[in-house]
Amino acid sequence: MTNKEKALALINTFVTGDVAKAKELLAEDYIQHNLAYGTGAEAFVGAVTYLASAPVKTTVENIRAFEDGDKVFLQTVYNFAGTGEQVAFDIFRFDSEGKIAEHWDNLAPKAEPNPSGHTQTDGTLEKKNVDKEETRKIVSEFVGDVLRGENPDKLTSYFDGDKYIQHNISIADGLSGLGAALEALAKQGIQMIYNKTYFVLADGDFALAVSEGTFGGVLTSYYDLFRVENGKIAEHWDIMESIADEATWQNKNGKF
Incomplete structure (x- = not known):
């Protein structure tokens, strides 16, 4: 798997509840910068387990995925256990062994289109292979x-x-x-x-x-x-x- 594929697989564990996959992808000393969650691989796995047990299924829709060196950055729409759609940017850093070692993000509620009719996620999808x-x-x-x-x-x-x-x-x-x-x-x-x-x-x-x-x-x-x-x-x-x-x-x- 490429690092981009690994990052997408990790966020998909919120949907599947696949704890084994999350453990496989994460470094043991995984560093979390989302301040609402604990740090370490076990804390992430705990969140996966919790969402899997929730009465309303979590949804994850990735919009854009990019890779730069040891980091992957994603734009995604989440709905965690039916709490409402949120638009997010995630950044994942990979260690030398190809494990996900660190994570940063920003999230905001999904909103109505702006004054020009654009949404938070529509627009150009295709990436050009320029410098x-x-x-x-x-x-x-x-x-x-x-x-x-x-x-x-x-x-x-x-x-x-x-x-x-x-x-x-x-x-x-x-x-x-x-x-x-x-x-x-x-x-x-x-x-x-x-x-x-x-x-x-x-x-x-x-x-x-x-x-x-x-x-x-x-x-x-x-x-x-x-x-x-x-x-x-x-x-x-x-x-x-x-x-x-x-x-x-x-x-x-x-x-x-």
């Missing part, structure tokens, strides 16, 4: 210059005019849509701040940036997936998740 390092470079520079605000005057240079497909639940297409949304937030006194970026993972013309910041003063984890076309940012999907108070964490590994 991922060029994709990573463009996205890394955009995240720094624009999202972290290091060179905001470069904003328009990253886009082909107003051509920009937006999957954020509240924002319309184009730079015009982004500008209108930011203006509306400013009128409400809400600031969206990116302070630090931990990963920019790339595969073909797609790249996922994982950042920490605040939204309206609340500590927030930002996962932003971009598609690059002809050297410009062409499409964007994201998940924002408020970071829980440390007193509630079920592990001490931190969100990042």
Whole structure:
């Protein structure tokens, strides 16, 4: 199995309840960064066992799957034991033995289409086999210059005019849509701040940036997936998740 196939097999154990498969795929010292769960392989297996015993079956629909070095990153729609559909980005790190050794994620409830009629998961599915390092470079520079605000005057240079497909639940297409949304937030006194970026993972013309910041003063984890076309940012999907108070964490590994 490829690492991508292993990652998909692992999340599918939430549906099948296959504890043996989960144990086979996981490193014993598996590190969990989802703060609602304990760390270690046994904690993951416990979650699989619990979901298998739930009266409502869990569903898992993977939308996109990518691979970059020792990491696989996925975009998936989950419904854990009938609690409601959630859109998620998952990142899995593999160790030298091909076991899944570490996991990060961001989740948000599935929402209605945005002002341009796009959902959190629709849009371009096909990955182009272009130079991922060029994709990573463009996205890394955009995240720094624009999202972290290091060179905001470069904003328009990253886009082909107003051509920009937006999957954020509240924002319309184009730079015009982004500008209108930011203006509306400013009128409400809400600031969206990116302070630090931990990963920019790339595969073909797609790249996922994982950042920490605040939204309206609340500590927030930002996962932003971009598609690059002809050297410009062409499409964007994201998940924002408020970071829980440390007193509630079920592990001490931190969100990042």
